[in-house]
Amino acid sequence: MKPMRNDVEKYLLSVEKPARYIGNEINSVHKDPSSVEVRFAFAFPDVYDIGMSHLGMKILYHMLNDIDDVYCERVFAPWVDMEAVMRREGIPLFALESGDDISAFDFVGFTLQYELSYTNVINMLDLAGIPIISSERQEKDPFVIAGGPCVYNPEPMADVFDFFVIGEAEQSLLEIIQCYKEWKKAKKSRKAFLESVSRIKGVYVPSLYDVIYNADGTVDKFVPKGPYPVPVDKRIIKDLDRVYFPSKMIVPYTEVVHDRIMLEIFRGCTHGCRFCQAGMIYRPIRERSVNKLIELADKLVASTGYDDISLVSLSSCDYTDIQLLILKLIERYKEKGVGVSLPSIRIDAFSVGLLEQIEKVRKTGLTFAPEAGTQRLRDVINKGVTEQNLMDSARAAFEHGWSTIKLYFMIGLPTETYEDIKGIADLAYKLVDLYKDIKGSKKGLKITVSTSSFVPKPFTPFQWEPQDTMEQLKDKQDYLKSLLKDRAISYSWHDNRMSFLEAVISRGDRKVCKAIIRAWKNGCKFDGWNEFLNFDGWLKAFEAEGVDPGFYAYRRRTYEELFPWDIINPGVNKDYLIREHKKAQKGITTVDCRMYCLNCGIKKLEEGLCVENALEI
Numbered sequence: 001m002k003p004m005r006n007d008v009e010k011y012l013l014s015v016e017k018p019a020r021y022i023g024n025e026i027n028s029v030h031k032d033p034s035s036v037e038v039r040f041a042f043a044f045p046d047v048y049d050i051g052m053s054h055l056g057m058k059i060l061y062h063m064l065n066d067i068d069d070v071y072c073e074r075v076f077a078p079w080v081d082m083e084a085v086m087r088r089e090g091i092p093l094f095a096l097e098s099g100d101d102i103s104a105f106d107f108v109g110f111t112l113q114y115e116l117s118y119t120n121v122i123n124m125l126d127l128a129g130i131p132i133i134s135s136e137r138q139e140k141d142p143f144v145i146a147g148g149p150c151v152y153n154p155e156p157m158a159d160v161f162d163f164f165v166i167g168e169a170e171q172s173l174l175e176i177i178q179c180y181k182e183w184k185k186a187k188k189s190r191k192a193f194l195e196s197v198s199r200i201k202g203v204y205v206p207s208l209y210d211v212i213y214n215a216d217g218t219v220d221k222f223v224p225k226g227p228y229p230v231p232v233d234k235r236i237i238k239d240l241d242r243v244y245f246p247s248k249m250i251v252p253y254t255e256v257v258h259d260r261i262m263l264e265i266f267r268g269c270t271h272g273c274r275f276c277q278a279g280m281i282y283r284p285i286r287e288r289s290v291n292k293l294i295e296l297a298d299k300l301v302a303s304t305g306y307d308d309i310s311l312v313s314l315s316s317c318d319y320t321d322i323q324l325l326i327l328k329l330i331e332r333y334k335e336k337g338v339g340v341s342l343p344s345i346r347i348d349a350f351s352v353g354l355l356e357q358i359e360k361v362r363k364t365g366l367t368f369a370p371e372a373g374t375q376r377l378r379d380v381i382n383k384g385v386t387e388q389n390l391m392d393s394a395r396a397a398f399e400h401g402w403s404t405i406k407l408y409f410m411i412g413l414p415t416e417t418y419e420d421i422k423g424i425a426d427l428a429y430k431l432v433d434l435y436k437d438i439k440g441s442k443k444g445l446k447i448t449v450s451t452s453s454f455v456p457k458p459f460t461p462f463q464w465e466p467q468d469t470m471e472q473l474k475d476k477q478d479y480l481k482s483l484l485k486d487r488a489i490s491y492s493w494h495d496n497r498m499s500f501l502e503a504v505i506s507r508g509d510r511k512v513c514k515a516i517i518r519a520w521k522n523g524c525k526f527d528g529w530n531e532f533l534n535f536d537g538w539l540k541a542f543e544a545e546g547v548d549p550g551f552y553a554y555r556r557r558t559y560e561e562l563f564p565w566d567i568i569n570p571g572v573n574k575d576y577l578i579r580e581h582k583k584a585q586k587g588i589t590t591v592d593c594r595m596y597c598l599n600c601g602i603k604k605l606e607e608g609l610c611v612e613n614a615l616e617i
Helices: 054-063 082-091 115-128 168-186 192-196 278-280 290-306 322-336 354-356 375-380 387-401 418-439 470-481 496-506 510-521 535-544 549-553 574-585
Strands: 038-044 070-076 107-111 143-147 161-163 211-215 219-224 261-262 309-314 339-341 364-372 405-410 447-454 489-493
Touching: 038 054, 038 168, 038 405, 054 070, 054 168, 054 261, 082 115, 082 192, 082 290, 107 115, 115 510, 143 168, 161 168, 168 192, 261 290, 290 309, 309 322, 322 339, 375 418, 387 418, 405 470, 418 447, 418 470, 418 489, 447 470, 447 496, 470 489, 470 496, 496 510, 496 535, 496 549, 510 535, 510 549
Parallel strands: 038 070, 038 107, 107 143, 143 161, 261 309, 309 339, 364 405, 405 447, 447 489
Antiparallel strands: 211 219
8 A cells, every 4th residue: 555645645634535635545556667668657537536537447447457567557637726725735636546646657548538528638737747738749749649539539639648549458558568668768859659559550649740721611521641541440349258358346435426347248339320429439349148148247346245236238138148247147136135227228228026036135216318219300310219119118107106307308309399398398298297197296206307408429420510608598498497397397408618619629630739738728627517618718728829710610511521520430421420410310220230231331440340140221
């Protein structure tokens, strides 16, 4: 066990949640730094409570630490009270395990889960004393790298990161570490390492490419400065049963957002919701076997002591053997009081049998995501569920004792009308009436309607669409609020300013990077937290850097435009996305690609990975 740094320990009682900074949790890894060849700081650009809920960190942290001469440690964004102490006392950003300054590490690897964490990335680098701009780093500085879903458009942070890891990192990260060891032994220049690592599939080094712009501000072309790939292909793990997954996970001393065993049952999605970036970039679907999942669950229950196993995926009810898996897990652990939970439930895949199994140990809240209030709009977005699906699932839940349901919707979707907004309220009231029919009254019923604002994301069929203005979104929120008057129904909504910034950054190019850095200089950080959003600071940053945010958020694109993110190949090709966009405009749905191969392009990237029984069309 590593003792706390003296310059940190004496201030712990003066900050909120000191357990965020002490480390030494159960299953954390401690090595002698002098005995390893590579030191890797896994950096999460948000507070500990959020970062410790991230499954990717749990996987890669233990994977790297299972290598004898590699030491992976964690670092999170300090909360504002601790940051104030650190800046006042001159304490650099440090890793939890050793307490050492991360500026002395070989790598600082960020996971980019959310665009509004980018100012936190810059703030953390500044706290660490690491130059913010990659071109300003010296030979002694760590390589600053990034992975995660946001790197599918790496351009808004191209000036900050030395390189990006595109796709699933379990294999590519090991290759990067090996490449680094060889480079270190050869004692070559920093640039030589970047040139070398660029040859690894899934690695994008932005400094090795120039971007040429048209007069109208759109991208004309990417020009590699040498024999570097255009585009850069993502990495895909073929066999989840054989890829690394930890047999233990760190158990925090303080409450975190998802404080439970996270058991990843499959990756990818076959439904093809047209707004969903994850459903496109994480293709194809690959499942872990039931036997492998039971084996992993046994080890994790034994090593953590958790009493809840969360079955993690994009749509867990779509797992081929979900009934069998839940039955086996519950039977195996019912004497220990270990329950099973599903993070969200796809309405059409829900069944009474599944409910009956889950409730044997404990009842958990239910979350459904109809996404849109009318069938017309659900067809536009290719959600593939009906109102009857929702009512049947809710009836099953109410009859089996559930009284709390959350409903997730999006507003601002392409072609949306106020009739579609009214449909959200109509669905909520129909659930109230259904509950009264079953129970005789509304007593105990709690329905939460939650709306997020649509953000057109890269590599989706809606990437050509504009976002609704903040004023339009507010009007729609106010209208829905006026309709939801029943005490059994509560309504929560997303801050439209955040959605606007998310659209600007997620669709941005390298010019946006200067505005992000300027926003940080204007005091912006923790932009995804309502209490810290400094929207005026962002507007001033855009103005100062000559960036028109509306150009990125509110502009309808043409099919001919080259996007900043087209430097990346996610496997799903533009022809498929155009076909889906055109079908959306006509309200035509597309079948689940487990039934028919839709020729989205993923087969060309990696042969033999799509569903074996899917028919070609």
